Structure formats: C-alpha cells, structure tokens
Amino acid sequence: MRDKLFSFFISQFGEATSQVTVPDESLAKFRGVLPDQLLAYWKSEGWCGYRDGLFWTVNPDDYADVLDMWLEDTPFEEIDSYHVIARTSFGKLFAWGEKTGPSLTVSCPIHSLIALEKDLKKPLANPNHEISMFFAGTTPGECDLKDEDKKPMFERTLAKLGPLQTEEMYGFEPALVAGGRMDVGHLRKVNADIHLTILRQLSPPRIPFGAPKS
Numbered sequence: 001m002r003d004k005l006f007s008f009f010i011s012q013f014g015e016a017t018s019q020v021t022v023p024d025e026s027l028a029k030f031r032g033v034l035p036d037q038l039l040a041y042w043k044s045e046g047w048c049g050y051r052d053g054l055f056w057t058v059n060p061d062d063y064a065d066v067l068d069m070w071l072e073d074t075p076f077e078e079i080d081s082y083h084v085i086a087r088t089s090f091g092k093l094f095a096w097g098e099k100t101g102p103s104l105t106v107s108c109p110i111h112s113l114i115a116l117e118k119d120l121k122k123p124l125a126n127p128n129h130e131i132s133m134f135f136a137g138t139t140p141g142e143c144d145l146k147d148e149d150k151k152p153m154f155e156r157t158l159a160k161l162g163p164l165q166t167e168e169m170y171g172f173e174p175a176l177v178a179g180g181r182m183d184v185g186h187l188r189k190v191n192a193d194i195h196l197t198i199l200r201q202l203s204p205p206r207i208p209f210g211a212p213k214s
Contacts, residue, residue: 005132006041010047012140013055026059034083034096037128053164054154055143060084066196067095070106070205074113079120088143089128089154091169091196097125102134111177113205140162148182161189171195177203
C-alpha cells in the first residue's frame with residue numbers, strides 16, 4: 001500500500017507509463033546506502049517513467065560514471081557521496097547524498113550544479129521521510145523546460161519526437177552551451193548516457209549560487 005506522500009506524487013504525475021522490475025541484487029547493493037523507503041518504492045513500483053517520460057526513477061548504477069564526470073573538480077566531490085535516483089526527460093539529474101539527502105540537482109541542459117549551502121550542511125535526521133518528501137515535492141512544472149518564449153516544451157516535444165525509451169532523453173542539438181537555442185525544433189531523441197557525457201566534455205558546469213564549502 002502506498003504512503004500518503006507517494007500517493008500525492010502519483011496524483012501529480014499519474015501512474016507509471018513504463019516500468020522495469022528492480023532486481024533483488026540491486027536492492028541488496030543499495031541497502032544501507034540509500035533510504036529503506038526508497039528501496040521499498042523500488043520493490044513495489046519498479047524503476048519507472050511517469051507522465052509519458054517527463055520524470056523517471058532510475059538505477060543509480062546507470063548514471064554513476066556520468067555523475068562522477070559532472071562532479072569532477074567541483075566542491076561536491078568532497079562534500080558527499082552522491083547517487084542519481086531520478087531524472088527528467090531533458091537530462092536534469094536528481095542526486096541523493098548519503099549524508100545530505102536530496103541536496104543536489106545536476107541540470108545538464110543548462111550546465112549547472114544546483115544546491116543551497118544550507119541543505120548541504122543540514123543534518124540528515126530522517127532519510128526515509130526526506131525521500132518521501134522529495135517525491136511529494138517534485139512537480140511536473142519543475143521537470144519541464146521552458147523555451148525562449150517561456151512556454152513549456154515537454155508536451156510539444158513528445159508530440160513531435162514520440163515517447164522515450166528507458167535509455168533515452170530529449171537533448172538539444174547543438175547543445176545550449178555550444179550556442180544552441182532553447183527551442184523544440186532544436187531537440188532530438190538521444191541516448192542519455194552518450195549525450196550527457198558529451199555535454200560535460202564541452203564545458204565545466206556552473207554553480208549558480210556560488211561554490212559551497214566542503
């Protein structure tokens with residue numbers, strides 16, 4: 001039976017539109033590393049795409065190398081050990097810190113590492129509650145991107161390019177950091193691992209709110 005906070009998440013995103021059963025070995029591997037409540041969601045729900053692929057829960061192992069690359073030579077390397085637990089269709093990665101919980105977002109399309117210093121220093125007193133609050137507090141609006149006219153792009157991109165497979169995302173070609181435009185016409189369906197790796201190779205990420213201290 002779903003708890004109230006995850007049920008609220010479902011009320012916002014709807015039932016999963018794609019689903020992969022989480023193997024027992026993955027549950028065992030991350031027990032004691034990630035919150036028990038997250039593992040319970042994995043066991044009951046699977047790794048899923050929601051709202052036709054706008055938001056995905058993911059296997060952290062699939063994004064470990066990409067995350068390491070994006071955090072290399074940044075203060076976050078020293079602050080915590082992070083694991084990607086979810087992503088958006090446009091390649092925004094939600095990372096869970098073993099000591100700091102849901103404190104870091106890697107917004108790959110706009111080349112930014114987003115975290116507030118107060119969240120990085122706040123004690124993680126109740127990780128199970130924090131993970132439930134992460135899902136309840138995530139909205140479809142924050143998972144979408146807006147074009148240069150401030151209009152959401154996901155529904156139009158979905159209609160133009162079709163739904164995503166588990167390993168795919170919508171990526172800008174050329175990349176925004178390389179002069180591309182924030183426009184549906186510049187989006188392509190791409191392999192997420194390859195695209196996010198190439199993006200990081202183009203330029204180091206920015207930390208918009210200043211470099212946090214380790």
